[in-house]
Amino acid sequence: MNAESRTRLNQTPEWTALAKHREELADTHLRDLFAAGPGRGSGYTLQVGDLHVDYSKHLVTDETLRLLRELAAATDVLGLRDAMFRGDKINVTEDRAVLHTALRAPRDAVIEVDGENVVPAVHAVLDKMADFANRVRSGEWTGHTGKRIKNIVNIGIGGSDLGPAMAYEALRSYTDRDLTFRFVSNVDGADLHEAVRDLDPEETLFIIASKTFTTIETITNATSARNWLLSELRAGQEAVAKHFVALSTNTEKVSDFGIDTANMFEFWDWVGGRYSYDSAIGLSLMIAIGPDHFREMLNGFLLVDEHFRTAPAESNAPLLLGLLGIWYGNFFGAQSHAVLPYSHYLSKFTAYLQQLDMESNGKSVDRDGRETEWQTGPVVWGTPGTNGQHAYYQLIHQGTKLIPADFIGFAEPVADLQPGLVDQHDLLMANFFAQTQALAFGKTPEAVRAEGVPEELVPHKTFKGNHPTTTILARELTPSVLGQLIALYEHKVFVQGAIWNIDSFDQWGVELGKVLAKRLEPALTDGEDVSGLDESTMALVAKYRELRGR
Ligand code: F6P
Numbered sequence: 001m002n003a004e005s006r007t008r009l010n011q012t013p014e015w016t017a018l019a020k021h022r023e024e025l026a027d028t029h030l031r032d033l034f035a036a037g038p039g040r041g042s043g044y045t046l047q048v049g050d051l052h053v054d055y056s057k058h059l060v061t062d063e064t065l066r067l068l069r070e071l072a073a074a075t076d077v078l079g080l081r082d083a084m085f086r087g088d089k090i091n092v093t094e095d096r097a098v099l100h101t102a103l104r105a106p107r108d109a110v111i112e113v114d115g116e117n118v119v120p121a122v123h124a125v126l127d128k129m130a131d132f133a134n135r136v137r138s139g140e141w142t143g144h145t146g147k148r149i150k151n152i153v154n155i156g157i158g159g160s161d162l163g164p165a166m167a168y169e170a171l172r173s174y175t176d177r178d179l180t181f182r183f184v185s186n187v188d189g190a191d192l193h194e195a196v197r198d199l200d201p202e203e204t205l206f207i208i209a210s211k212t213f214t215t216i217e218t219i220t221n222a223t224s225a226r227n228w229l230l231s232e233l234r235a236g237q238e239a240v241a242k243h244f245v246a247l248s249t250n251t252e253k254v255s256d257f258g259i260d261t262a263n264m265f266e267f268w269d270w271v272g273g274r275y276s277y278d279s280a281i282g283l284s285l286m287i288a289i290g291p292d293h294f295r296e297m298l299n300g301f302l303l304v305d306e307h308f309r310t311a312p313a314e315s316n317a318p319l320l321l322g323l324l325g326i327w328y329g330n331f332f333g334a335q336s337h338a339v340l341p342y343s344h345y346l347s348k349f350t351a352y353l354q355q356l357d358m359e360s361n362g363k364s365v366d367r368d369g370r371e372t373e374w375q376t377g378p379v380v381w382g383t384p385g386t387n388g389q390h391a392y393y394q395l396i397h398q399g400t401k402l403i404p405a406d407f408i409g410f411a412e413p414v415a416d417l418q419p420g421l422v423d424q425h426d427l428l429m430a431n432f433f434a435q436t437q438a439l440a441f442g443k444t445p446e447a448v449r450a451e452g453v454p455e456e457l458v459p460h461k462t463f464k465g466n467h468p469t470t471t472i473l474a475r476e477l478t479p480s481v482l483g484q485l486i487a488l489y490e491h492k493v494f495v496q497g498a499i500w501n502i503d504s505f506d507q508w509g510v511e512l513g514k515v516l517a518k519r520l521e522p523a524l525t526d527g528e529d530v531s532g533l534d535e536s537t538m539a540l541v542a543k544y545r546e547l548r549g550r
Helices: 013-024 030-036 062-074 077-086 100-104 119-138 162-170 189-196 216-233 237-243 251-257 280-289 291-310 317-331 349-361 385-389 393-398 425-441 445-450 455-461 479-500 508-526 535-547
Strands: 045-048 051-054 151-155 180-184 204-209 244-248 264-266 336-341 379-381 405-410 469-474
Touching: 013 062, 013 317, 030 425, 045 291, 045 317, 051 317, 051 479, 062 077, 062 317, 062 479, 077 291, 077 317, 077 479, 100 119, 100 291, 100 479, 119 264, 119 280, 119 291, 151 189, 151 216, 151 280, 162 180, 162 280, 162 349, 180 189, 180 280, 189 216, 204 216, 204 237, 204 280, 216 237, 216 244, 216 251, 216 508, 237 244, 244 251, 244 280, 251 264, 264 280, 280 291, 291 317, 291 479, 317 336, 317 479, 336 349, 336 385, 349 379, 349 479, 385 425, 393 425, 405 425, 425 469, 445 455, 469 479, 508 535
Parallel strands: 151 180, 151 204, 204 244, 244 264, 336 379, 336 405, 405 469
Antiparallel strands: 045 051, 051 469
């Protein structure tokens, strides 16, 4: 169907029906929904692998869910899903397949891109990674002076940093605690400085992670790291081979940088940067947790891939979560979405999701090149829950904005906590359950008055409630569960992009800033006249030069 003949999303009967339904629900409170539907608390739940997904505290009825599924059907979300899994080039603006799902496909799977089965290559790289990881972990791989590697520094940015850095934190209790891991991403020299200042270069391995191997931040940091290493070791270029490996799709650039391509771990253009930490980009993680745990994680991804690919719409968790986001964003005007993990180990989880979601769905032009007339991706934000409770939860509870939120928690603390600290887990989780309860049901003025609160304080102490949340509960944060969680969000983002008819797999919006920075740099350093500079930026550059004494 060409662009002209395709009915625009907001003109479809399914969209109109949802808008009307939203009006009908305008005065409905979650308290009413629970009162009207006993059993909702256990009925509005799904089990996906190890994840118990509770969506009972959402402003939805069976009818809402039915209408949302009709919207998904009208926009052929599942058709696009099948095209993605098949290897069709659904990244239309870059003419690429979108096959992060092939990264966790079993060895005997067949997934073709341009007539070639990509699965054998995926497993060949995984095997090569496992071999290398084992050699580093066992001490067999040594540095230039023969010393065992004890420090691993991943240098990358965006998808080449956030995934491994997040997963390393998440799976800390599975890591080899004798090894030190650092993640450097910022072109601010302070990042690399702090990462290496207390490391022995003889014992340090740098992993340069860059899909394109042209990203200025990464190449700059990698060059500085190489200078640091060679000058500290008082060694020549020959030392690089033992201390630098590359994760990339670009063999030529890796070789130009001076890294032996035998020490390059490959991936492919059908893996988007933000969908790549289960590819070679996960090498630092694999060294940290070992190949077996890495494979367990991949199996977790696979489990949710299979669920997404085969579960009926009524019980398809990524579809449901995607639709709930559409419901609030497009029919309630919600602008943001909070992700609030009740696990300290998930401290980088939301930052990871920010790229996954916002770089994927932060678009305002649809796949046909037309301006969208509907809201697309939300602002995704959040930090571990209990800390947030003492910072920004006030606004979620009593502010003026509707902020749907995901609460993620675990029944068991991680395995290697000291016994005294294990006891704190119930307190953590009591907060977890209390918050979604308070957000949903609030506290009525009558309940406040019944506590003897003076009348003038009653409005201040009243909680309107009616704030929607999803609760995701699992027994424990294992490698598999982490893979399941990430795949759940990957596919949720997919569903939303499919409905909004945007290309969730390009990222043109990051280009302009890169080009302008490159053009501006000589103005900062040499005072070069940069033509076409606007007056404001020109004045700021002049001020900067003055402050730097130039
Ligand atoms: O931010 C833009 C981006 O292209 C991301 O999509 C990507 O994850 C990141 O830069 C890093 O890119 P590369 O892995 O090519 O260095």
